[in-house]
Amino acid sequence: MEWVEKYRPKSMNDVAGQNKTKEQLITWIEEYIQNGGYHKPLLLAGPPGCGKTTLAYALANDYNFEVIELNASDKRNKNVIQQVVGTAAVSKSLSGRRSLIILDEVDGLSGNDDRGGVSEIIKVAKTAKNPIILTANDPYKLNLSTLRNSVHLVNVSSVHTNSIPPVLRKIALQEGYEVDPKAIKMIASHASGDLRAAINDLESLLIGRTSPMETEDVRNLADRDSKGNIFDAVRIALKTTHYDIAVSTTRDLNEDIGTIQEWLAENIPREYQKPHEIAKAYDYISKSDIYLGRVYRRQHFGFWKYASALMTAGVALSKDEKYRGFIRYSPPTIFTKLSRSKVQRQKTKALALKIGQKVHLSSKRAMEYMRLLPVIFENDMDASIGLIEYFELTKDEVEFLSKKPIASKIFKTIQKNEKEKLKERKKELKELEKLNKSNKLTNTSTKVKNSPKVDNPLEEFLKNPKKETNEENDAQNQNFEDNTTKDANLEKNEDLGGIPKNQITLDKFF
Numbered sequence: 001m002e003w004v005e006k007y008r009p010k011s012m013n014d015v016a017g018q019n020k021t022k023e024q025l026i027t028w029i030e031e032y033i034q035n036g037g038y039h040k041p042l043l044l045a046g047p048p049g050c051g052k053t054t055l056a057y058a059l060a061n062d063y064n065f066e067v068i069e070l071n072a073s074d075k076r077n078k079n080v081i082q083q084v085v086g087t088a089a090v091s092k093s094l095s096g097r098r099s100l101i102i103l104d105e106v107d108g109l110s111g112n113d114d115r116g117g118v119s120e121i122i123k124v125a126k127t128a129k130n131p132i133i134l135t136a137n138d139p140y141k142l143n144l145s146t147l148r149n150s151v152h153l154v155n156v157s158s159v160h161t162n163s164i165p166p167v168l169r170k171i172a173l174q175e176g177y178e179v180d181p182k183a184i185k186m187i188a189s190h191a192s193g194d195l196r197a198a199i200n201d202l203e204s205l206l207i208g209r210t211s212p213m214e215t216e217d218v219r220n221l222a223d224r225d226s227k228g229n230i231f232d233a234v235r236i237a238l239k240t241t242h243y244d245i246a247v248s249t250t251r252d253l254n255e256d257i258g259t260i261q262e263w264l265a266e267n268i269p270r271e272y273q274k275p276h277e278i279a280k281a282y283d284y285i286s287k288s289d290i291y292l293g294r295v296y297r298r299q300h301f302g303f304w305k306y307a308s309a310l311m312t313a314g315v316a317l318s319k320d321e322k323y324r325g326f327i328r329y330s331p332p333t334i335f336t337k338l339s340r341s342k343v344q345r346q347k348t349k350a351l352a353l354k355i356g357q358k359v360h361l362s363s364k365r366a367m368e369y370m371r372l373l374p375v376i377f378e379n380d381m382d383a384s385i386g387l388i389e390y391f392e393l394t395k396d397e398v399e400f401l402s403k404k405p406i407a408s409k410i411f412k413t414i415q416k417n418e419k420e421k422l423k424e425r426k427k428e429l430k431e432l433e434k435l436n437k438s439n440k441l442t443n444t445s446t447k448v449k450n451s452p453k454v455d456n457p458l459e460e461f462l463k464n465p466k467k468e469t470n471e472e473n474d475a476q477n478q479n480f481e482d483n484t485t486k487d488a489n490l491e492k493n494e495d496l497g498g499i500p501k502n503q504i505t506l507d508k509f510f
């Protein structure tokens with residue numbers, strides 16, 4: 001059992017603080033007992049978690065009344081009020097004990113569906129023989145003017161910060177946990193007078209703990225500042241059954257509306273128990289998402305309020321009954337999932353862009369076609385190779401798309417094909433060279449005969465080297481020629497009587 005329920009005070013003496021309210025309650029019930037007839041119903045009005053319902057139950061217990069509760073989740077239309085409250089109010093219970101009727105959260109009766117309910121309560125209250133206690137979070141805010149005149153209003157203040165630590169300490173001790181008094185004080189001031197929230201915080205911090213709880217642990221609690229935090233907003237929106245209360249949860253929240261929507265979506269199945277409630281709540285979330293989409297796409301910020309109302313009040317009113325127990329809410333896992341899948345998403349986007357550019361498609365459309373690629377990779381090698389070559393996909397990209405070790409098989413085939421192609425090309429080149437050589441030979445023989453025009457510069461050079469030489473070469477050639485002449489003259493001057501060497505030698509033979 002959740003600690004808030006387990007440690008709900010059974011007697012007025014155990015209710016922390018609220019001394020003035022207790023006195024008013026005691027006076028009211030004692031007057032009823034003395035008069036024994038019609039008595040104005042009591043309306044307990046105060047913030048959530050300050051002990052209104054607890055006080056009503058504790059009073060009933062102390063004065064031996066049997067409680068008949070009709071909470072906000074019940075459809076309190078005219079018939080239901082007549083059947084449940086009407087019958088109970090004029091009769092004693094089967095046990096013979098008198099009944100105390102508790103109508104929780106009557107500020108929720110201001111909606112159109114409950115209009116009959118408000119008038120019926122007044123009617124029933126006027127004829128009731130048994131006492132009726134109503135509770136509300138803020139009766140002035142709501143259209144309850146008629147009801148307020150017919151009831152005895154008692155304001156319940158939030159629990160004083162000094163009254164919270166003893167309650168928390170007692171619970172921790174009874175559960176067998178050791179706690180630092182400073183940590184307890186911190187939880188108390190975090191709760192801002194909401195004892196239910198304080199007990200819930202204590203439970204969430206202590207459950208499963210082996211070492212003593214310290215102040216550092218409390219600091220890790222989400223900030224519960226005066227503006228409220230997302231945990232409170234989610235809790236109120238999921239717990240309440242009132243349109244206005246649910247809608248007001250986002251009012252002072254310093255969070256983006258999309259984030260609030262994710263928080264609610266994450267925690268709906270934690271709070272709601274019945275499948276049809278969960279389905280209905282998600283239906284509202286999806287409707288709110290449509291409006292949010294319109295806000296972003298059309299920049300029509302007037303739709304904020306519809307999105308906000310659908311996600312808070314829509315979700316709140318999807319449940320049949322209020323779940324009172326403690327629920328450990330958790331931040332939306334979508335954000336962790338998104339950050340984990342960031343690299344994957346970036347890769348997919350880059351690939352879609354690459355493929356889209358090739359086939360003139362937007363990356364969004366390309367992504368749709370990309371889903372077919374893994375199927376082709378697995379089943380058709382030729383088509384896969386064709387597509388990989390066409391889209392110029394790398395092995396990594398194919399691996400990423402197929403998510404299976406098929407990529408290495410395809411790329412091995414591609415490599416094999418490439419090698420074969422290379423071989424064939426080499427063969428072709430050789431044949432071409434051969435053909436070229438034989439062509440050259442034919443060309444040279446024709447050239448000698450006809451002196452055709454030669455395009456190949458190398459051939460041109462070989463044919464007419466002078467043309468290729470530059471001035472420097474010309475000069476060098478000139479020097480070379482001069483030197484040759486000089487040498488020849490020197491040779492002439494050798495002891496040969498002015499006759500060249502070769503000529504003498506040759507002369508010897510003739």
Ligand SMILES: Nc1ncnc2c1ncn2[C@@H]1O[C@H](COP(=O)(O)OP(=O)(O)OP(=O)(O)O)[C@@H](O)[C@H]1O
Nearest residue numbers: 004007008015016048049050051052053054195196
């Ligand atoms: N004054 C208190 N003394 C001891 N326990 C309290 C007190 N107020 C609240 N609690 C604890 O908080 C729990 C919720 O209190 P309760 O349901 O009475 O709040 P409430 O004012 O009726 O809230 P709501 O308006 O949301 O219905 C109780 O089960 C109890 O454990």
